[in-house]
Amino acid sequence: MKKLTVIAAIILQTLSTAYGQTIEIGQNANSVKQLIEWSTRQRTGYDSYGNSKGNNVVWDTKYYNGQISEVIQCYSQQYLIDFRTVADFCKHYIMENGKLAYILTQYENISVSKLKEFYDRSYSSTKAGDLYFSDDYKNYSKIYLHQNGLATVKWTTAKQSDLPEKIRSEIKRKQEAEAKAEQQRVLAEKKEKDKEREIKSKVYDLKQYAPDEYKDALSRQRDRIVNYFMKNSSDYYSRGNFPSFRDLEQRDVKFERFKNTYTVSYALEDHSRPSVNYGSYIAAGSNDIRGTQQVKLIDGTDQSCSLLKSNSIRLSTIKIEGYEVMTKATFENIKVDFTRGLTVVKIKGGEVEFTKFPPEQDLQSVIIDNLSDKPKGKYIVKYEIGNILGKEITNIQVQ
Secondary structure (H helix, E strand, O other): OOOOOHHHHHHHHHHHHHHOOOOOOOOEHHHHHHHHHHHHHHOOOEOOOOOEOOOOEEEEEEEEOOEEEEEEEEEEEEEEOOOOEEEEEEEEEEEEOOEEEEEEEEEOOOOHHHHHHHHHHHHHHHEEOOEEEOOOOOEEEEEEEOOOOOEEEEEEEOOHHHOOHHHHHHHHHHHHHHHHHHHHHHHHHHHHHHHHHHHHOOEEEHHHHOHHHHHHHHHHHHHHHHHHHHHHHOOOOOEOOEOOHHHHHOOOOOEEEEEEEEEEEEEEEEOOEOOEEOOOOEEOOEOOEEEEEEEEEEEOOOOOOHHHHHOOOOOOOEEEOOEEEEEEEEEEEEEEEEEEEEEEEEEEOOEEEEEEOOOOHHHHHHHHHHOOOOOOEEEEEEEEEEEEOOEEEEEEEEO
């Protein structure tokens, strides 16, 4: 239930926007008059495009002994959203001692039984006896046939002392049930918050809690490193400190070998902040998840660990019991062995001889295997041979 009947709520939605208030029992009579006058004016006439503003509302004010005794606002052919029907009705704002005492809404083309059907459908949860109460049980609506023959809804203050004992008991029972339900809701919400806080306070090891995500992260790390070296194959540029074939042509030593073993650890840190309601304004929160990396050289010459630092990955969050949580992962013994070089060979009688710039001994057999089908002659060979996290790389180009 609203502060007024559903009809009042429809009418006053616009009023609240304009005046920052709604019509309530106990409100000053002049304020009620001004609001009704304003709302009627908003529905009267035509806009700048010639469209009707409604023109189905009229109002009037009655006085007694120099004071406002009643403000009346009547609607014709008004569609009522909650009731899903069109009605002709008048709202009578009855004043006592200069303040709004109660409101009568009288319908010309809706019966009492139909009104009760509408209210039972929409407000049964707060119904007690034949009265339809507001959510806080401070006001209620009563449906009856007025002496003028019109189906009427009276909206007024609920004075406990004036209510029948049966209705008071029913209200008490409903209020106790609602209070208990609210207490259970608050406790359940606190329990859920505590659970969420406990779960999200930890950082979860991907290898233990999400093995597939761990394998995917390791695969992405390998692909980043492979991509780093293979993009350096171009004759036109080099990337980082690892030479391209073009660079090697200008050097005395015609190969470069990168051979290092690392341990790298990744973790996610949640620096997000929630939105905060300061009353006058709401400070928007943020979603700020940051990744960290720690690299240790186990074997090799890359003392600054530049390869891993320049080819880091970002872990993904995972869900634990429905909550998004931070993750960590450690990849041990990441072995990276990659060589790019140039050599000159002579092939005769199926034998391969390295005549200039011979590769390192453990790489020669790989090159020889790839030249076994070449005819007799001399060849310039460009080669890339490597093993990166178990991924074999063999690229032999023969000129």
